[in-house]
Amino acid sequence: MQPLVEAADLTKRFGDFTAVDQIGFSVAPGEVFGFLGPNGAGKSSTMRMIGAVSPVTSGRLRVFGLDPAADGRRIRSRLGVVPQDDSLDLELSVEENLYIYGRYYDIPRRQIRARIEELIDFAQLGERRTSRVDPLSGGMKRRLTIARGLINRPDLLLLDEPTTGLDPQARHVLWDRLYRLKQDGVTQIITTHYMDEAEQLCDRLVIMDRGRIVAEGSPRGLIEAHSTREVLEVRFPVGELEPAGPALRQVADRVELLADRALLYTSNADSALAETHRLGLRPESALVRRSTLEDVFLKLTGRTLVD
Amino acid sequence: MPLPGVLRVVEADAVVYRRVWKGSAFSSFVTPALFLVAMGLGLGSLVDRGAGAPGFEGLSYVAFLAPGLLVASAMQSGAAQGSFKVMAGMKWDRTYHSVVASPVGTGRLVGGHFIWTAIRMLMVSVIFGGVAAALGAISPVAALALAPVGMLIGLATAAPMTAFTANRENTEALTAVFRFGITPMYLFSGTFFPITQLPEWLQSVATVTPLWHAVELARRIALGHSSALPAWLHVGYLVLLFAVGVVLTQRLFSRRLNV
Numbered sequence: 001m002q003p004l005v006e007a008a009d010l011t012k013r014f015g016d017f018t019a020v021d022q023i024g025f026s027v028a029p030g031e032v033f034g035f036l037g038p039n040g041a042g043k044s045s046t047m048r049m050i051g052a053v054s055p056v057t058s059g060r061l062r063v064f065g066l067d068p069a070a071d072g073r074r075i076r077s078r079l080g081v082v083p084q085d086d087s088l089d090l091e092l093s094v095e096e097n098l099y100i101y102g103r104y105y106d107i108p109r110r111q112i113r114a115r116i117e118e119l120i121d122f123a124q125l126g127e128r129r130t131s132r133v134d135p136l137s138g139g140m141k142r143r144l145t146i147a148r149g150l151i152n153r154p155d156l157l158l159l160d161e162p163t164t165g166l167d168p169q170a171r172h173v174l175w176d177r178l179y180r181l182k183q184d185g186v187t188q189i190i191t192t193h194y195m196d197e198a199e200q201l202c203d204r205l206v207i208m209d210r211g212r213i214v215a216e217g218s219p220r221g222l223i224e225a226h227s228t229r230e231v232l233e234v235r236f237p238v239g240e241l242e243p244a245g246p247a248l249r250q251v252a253d254r255v256e257l258l259a260d261r262a263l264l265y266t267s268n269a270d271s272a273l274a275e276t277h278r279l280g281l282r283p284e285s286a287l288v289r290r291s292t293l294e295d296v297f298l299k300l301t302g303r304t305l306v307d
Numbered sequence: 308m309p310l311p312g313v314l315r316v317v318e319a320d321a322v323v324y325r326r327v328w329k330g331s332a333f334s335s336f337v338t339p340a341l342f343l344v345a346m347g348l349g350l351g352s353l354v355d356r357g358a359g360a361p362g363f364e365g366l367s368y369v370a371f372l373a374p375g376l377l378v379a380s381a382m383q384s385g386a387a388q389g390s391f392k393v394m395a396g397m398k399w400d401r402t403y404h405s406v407v408a409s410p411v412g413t414g415r416l417v418g419g420h421f422i423w424t425a426i427r428m429l430m431v432s433v434i435f436g437g438v439a440a441a442l443g444a445i446s447p448v449a450a451l452a453l454a455p456v457g458m459l460i461g462l463a464t465a466a467p468m469t470a471f472t473a474n475r476e477n478t479e480a481l482t483a484v485f486r487f488g489i490t491p492m493y494l495f496s497g498t499f500f501p502i503t504q505l506p507e508w509l510q511s512v513a514t515v516t517p518l519w520h521a522v523e524l525a526r527r528i529a530l531g532h533s534s535a536l537p538a539w540l541h542v543g544y545l546v547l548l549f550a551v552g553v554v555l556t557q558r559l560f561s562r563r564l565n566v
Contacts, residue, residue, distance in 0.1 A: 014566070053408055054566055077410040087401035091326055100319040104409035106311060148405075 009059035012045045019045040021211035034205030035191040036198040042211040043191035080154030084161045086145045090134040105152040119147040139170030159190045195293035209301045227291035230269035234283035235261045251275040312411045316419020339435040373444035374525035375498035377435045385461035388424045389468030407564045424465045432457025449529040460521035463545040466552020473559035497522040
């Protein structure tokens with residue numbers, strides 16, 4: 001099957017600053033594809049190029065097999081876009097926002113009316129359909145923005161940081177909606193700096209840092225390739241972490257000393273903890289957990305995702 | 308065929324307007340009525356006891372004022388359309404960003420913005436003309452004939468204003484434009500008294516303001532009074548301002564929305 005998006009040596013520069021630096025990737029139909037990276041990694045710039053809103057500086061980009069520079073309008077008519085900042089018309093009602101947007105896609109009025117029913121249902125906004133958007137909660141606004149992005153039944157949905165700024169409960173509601181879309185076969189590209197979001201939603205993802213792609217794979221595959229099965233997190237009283245470093249390195253395959261804690265990468269975290277105690281180290285607290293994409297990011301870039 | 312996308316933007320503006328039309332129509336009805344009654348009839352009763360302005364002898368003040376006030380109001384509405392509405396789309400609600408992400412795109416967004424502005428300017432001018440005619444300040448025929456002039460000055464103000472607002476980050480500069488540009492222009496471009504009453508150096512400043520050209524044009528139409536310059540020059544000047552504003556808007560919108 002032809003990929004929906006294909007990029008090679010894709011680059012975006014703003015003056016002297018290179019936001020996206022010769023990246024390559026492809027997205028297949030039906031897939032949920034992620035860009036994971038910290039703020040400023042070049043994720044949003046990449047999304048805007050795919051969305052045929054921001055011109056490509058150099059390299060090759062094809063969306064639905066079309067060149068955004070030549071066929072921007074045709075590309076945009078088949079895309080659904082969920083921007084990070086919602087950009088809804090706050091003076092208008094939930095329905096009116098969907099209606100106006102549907103008209104931008106030249107959908108006949110009658111058809112929009114029917115579509116609005118489905119989308120209000122999907123976004124769980126039935127009780128607020130005639131309310132103004134301004135007073136709605138962040139989660140409701142974001143669900144409306146997603147509904148708006150689906151008004152034209154897009155072949156590809158672009159979601160830029162879909163849950164940034166939402167409380168945990170609203171995030172879970174949103175994830176559930178996105179999962180439903182995935183089951184309906186809607187191809188999605190998601191940018192996020194939350195490793196749990198990437199793990200939950202993405203079939204496949206690339207990790208971006210400073211405009212470059214540093215790794216690519218499925219969440220599980222990336223963890224297997226770049227991290228150990230388990231992680232032991234230990235905290236020490238102030239000033240004792242640094243001196244404990246050399247001893248900790250004896251009990252694990254790899255140790256990361258962060259500002260407030262040490263991460264010990266090992267296949268068996270419980271026995272590593274026992275070994276730590278045997279060496280006479282007394283951590284204030286200890287946590288045994290599985291490796292996550294955060295660990296992969298830390299290994300590949302030497303930095304944490306959210307600072 | 309770039310028309311449908313442009314009309315979609317106009318349609319969206321109309322949907323937004325439907326939400327606020329009562330307040331907006333009320334103020335575009337009441338404001339001219341208040342001004343015409345207070346300035347035209349109230350103040351005018353004093354003015355009419357004087358000698359009258361050179362060239363306007365025998366004309367009542369309200370008849371002198373009404374055509375100029377109509378275009379001055381349209382100028383103010385145009386400035387508002389080109390500033391706060393643009394600021395909302397670009398920065399506050401960021402609705403322009405979602406228009407640009409749709410098939411509509413930046414060029415048609417700009418086209419729709421100005422078509423909608425033209426419609427609004429025509430509306431405020433027709434309402435003003437109706438009020439002025441009802442108060443007997445102007446003949447009904449002249450009221451209708453002035454509507455296109457109101458639209459033209461509205462657009463000639465809105466277009467450069469839109470371009471100016473396109474890359475603003477806050478309203479500081481806009482407030483300054485209103486305080487030091489729009490309000491003085493409103494007061495000193497021949498609306499309330501002929502600019503021949505001004506000191507000479509201010510007269511030449513007044514003649515480059517778009518409003519002076521619109522006022523001259525309006526008085527020529529409503530009163531048959533001949534102006535210093537031929538009508539085509541007034542029209543041409545206003546059309547030129549509008550055209551330059553549109554071209555700049557196109558460029559600046561694209562620079563901000565398609566980065």
